[in-house]
Structure formats: structure tokens, C-alpha cells
Amino acid sequence: MLHKNGVIPLYIQLQNILKEDILQGKYKEGELIPSETVLSNQYNITRSTVRKAISNLIDLGFIRREHGKGSFVSLREVRYKMWNFGGFTEFMKKQNKVPYSEVLHQEMVSIEDRSYYKLVRARGILEDHVEYLTLDTSLLPLDLFPGLEKFDFSTLSLYDTLRKRYEVFPARVEVGVQPILSNKETQQLFKVDRTTPLLEVQGSVFGNSGVEIEKVAIVYSPKVEFQLMTSL
């Protein structure tokens, strides 16, 4: 149900509900979602409000409308192969590599009246020497994870901690990919010159319940292969 007198607009609430339903698989790729009329009756809101919610989801690439037919789930889900989001540590162990994390920086920051724990880590694998592969910047909301700053993430897995200590399970990422130029920090870390372009991924990680649990920015070493497969 919707919170009629809450601070969050009804169309945003509905938008989030539909988005979650789609991502949780309640409405699957290609399937019809309930019609605008049905939704407006179901949630006791007008069709205009329903339309606003659906229009936003169309802009976000979740839904496609067809006149006279209905509104369809229209996702283009991308899967990754060599590259992994949900736990660098776990992934590397599976590859029989020794994962290595170095906390470069950590602090409490405040963004839009919310406090976050900011964690900057250089990550890589341990061979004869340390081979750095990514530079990770994470922002984790402290209201969701009180006391998070007390853990030592050079030895602990961040996602493992979220799961075990906070029972929060990373479920989904939404990211953008950009090419960037290296700066002094990444040049040193990845041993590249200043003309080397790098890959950066920026976005959000969401938990099971659909809440954003982490804002993340990762710069990848050129040694990391970024591959993906997707169906058309």
C-alpha cells in the first residue's frame, strides 16, 4: 500500500514498487504489467498518478508502452563474466588468487544531510608482488550500518561484513561506465603513464529490500578485462 500522507510522492512510491516487482521477477521480461486503470483502482490513486510513475519507468528503461495493448516489462539485462561486483574477495578466491586490499583512506562524510562512511581501497591480488587491479571508493550510509567504521576492511570483506553483521544482502547494481584519464594516484597504483585511459564504473548497489546500500565508484586497471554478454 501507499503512504497517502507521507513525504514521498505517490507516483514515486508506485514507481519504486513497480521497479522492485520487476527486478524481483514478479513481472518478468516481456510480460504485461497491470493496466493503468487496474493500478489506479488497486492503489486508490488516479490514472494520472499511475501514468507519471510508469512514464518515469519508461525513461529509466524498465517498461515499454504499446497503445491498445498495455505496458510491458522491457529490460535489457546485462550479465558480466570476468568482472564482478558482488564481492571482489569471494570472486578472487574462486579464481585461486590471493585477494589483497589496502585501505587508503577512510572518513565520515555528510551528503545531503545524511552521513556516510567513506572507504577508499586499492585492491588487487598478491603474487610475488602486489598487483593492483582496482581503486574502489565506497559510500555507505551510517544510518543503515551503525558502527561500520570500526571494522578493518584491509582484512575483512566489506560485503561479508554487511551480510554477517548487518544482515544486508547486496542484490543488484545500477551503474554507468565511463572512460577517464589516469591521475597521479591511479598512474602510480596501476603503473601506467598519464596518457593511459582507464575505465571507471560509478553507481549504486541495492539490497534485497530495494534500498540503496552503497554508492560506489571503481577505477579499473588496464589489466582487468571488462567483458559482458547480453541477449538481444
Added chain:
Amino acid sequence: MLHKNGVIPLYIQLQNILKEDILQGKYKEGELIPSETVLSNQYNITRSTVRKAISNLIDLGFIRREHGKGSFVSLREVRYKMWNFGGFTEFMKKQNKVPYSEVLHQEMVSIEDRSYYKLVRARGILEDHVEYLTLDTSLLPLDLFPGLEKFDFSTLSLYDTLRKRYEVFPARVEVGVQPILSNKETQQLFKVDRTTPLLEVQGSVFGNSGVEIEKVAIVYSPKVEFQLMTSL
């Protein structure tokens, strides 16, 4: 004045009027346009209709709204979201853009004793000018597509042709993503300087039967947003 009983929706008519006014300089960059109430009175339509017109112009990057202040002309740079690898033409049409393709180069090449039709196209959308978004290099095996070189892909959709003429349906892609530096060609095409890093996607497209039907390399303009979602 608006044509009240015309075939063109009122909000589209208003949208075009405002767009023209902006492009003709009647409302200049940073200036306020008339308020929603004023426009609704002026054109004898409801505020909802005015809002729909303005919302579209915001999506198109002409206007920015500020709560309590008004709506300002704001010709921000448009960024295009593209998470599709196959079917540029179809994708752009769905976005109500006019797709534009320019064949820069085509030839027959031989790789590992197999002949391919090599097609290099600059692709983008047509607005007041051509906005180039990608530089596509395709390699299509001629044994699968005999006579393919006879089509004119500046006007025809490649994938459409594969489907209609050869009954081959692109089904899956496997690609790698790399950051690259711009070269002279891409600098000119995308109007960027030589220090601008770009995104390149390289890989293969497979048909329904699982055969590789195309080797592809796409360089993206910085105006293209490369976004993806995935479950963990």
C-alpha cells in the same frame, strides 16, 4: 495559436512553439520562459497540458525547472543512453530520434581464409545538425551473407537486412569494453580533443543458431551514456 481540433496533440504543438522560440532566440539561454499559468491562459489550455510540453523539452535538454522560481532556458548538452549493442536504427526510432548512418568505408577483407564484408559507419541522430554518436566497424562473413555488399547501409538497417534478406536473427552479444584515446578520426567525428578518452566495445554477435554472425567494434561518443544493471 494552437489548432484545437488538429491531429497534432496540443502539448506537441506548444512544445514545438517553445522550441522554435528558444532556437530563434526569443527566449535566450538562462532566461525565464513564461510561467505555466501564463502559458495555459495564453493558449487556452490547462496547466497539465503545458506541463507535459515543458517536461518533454526538459527531457530534450532545452529547459530546466526551478521550484518557486520558474522554468529557464537551459541548452545543456544532451547525453544519450545506449545499452543496446544490436539495432541502432530500431533503438533510435523508439526514442523518437531520427537515426542517421553514414558509410565511411567498405571493402572485402580476408581473415584466416574466410572473406568478410567490412563496413565502417559513422552513426548518430539527425536534429538541426548531425550528432555523431558511434563509429561502428562491422565484419560480416560473406559465406553467411552472399551479396551483402550490394546493399546501401546508409539508408538500410543492417540488422533489418540480415533478418529480412537472410533470415538471420541476432540473438546474443559477447563483448569486451575498453577505454581508448581518441584518434584523428574520432576527434573530428565527435568533436573532442586528443586528450579525451573514449569507450570502445569489441566483440561478437551471435545468431539464433549460435553461429557468430558479426565481429563488431564500436567507439562511443562521450555523449553516449553507457549504463547497465545487473543482479548479483
Added chain:
DNA sequence: TAGTGGTCTAGACCACGGT
């Protein structure tokens, strides 16, 4: 014909910004 989305009206109340 019934159900869908597409467009539009005529209101209402609210939150924000500047006077």
C-alpha cells in the same frame, strides 16, 4: 465490443523562493 494507452480539462492543495 471491451480494454488498453493517449490526450485533455478544471479544478485543488502544497512547498519553495523572493518581496
Added chain:
DNA sequence: CCGTGGTCTAGACCACTAG
């Protein structure tokens, strides 16, 4: 305070799709 945009209601008629 007033004017702005932000949200929402409760209707209406239309065009399109499918049985």
C-alpha cells in the same frame, strides 16, 4: 505575502488492439 513549480483528483473523449 504572492507567484512559481510539484503533486493529485475525478472525470472525459479519443485511437488503437484483439477477440
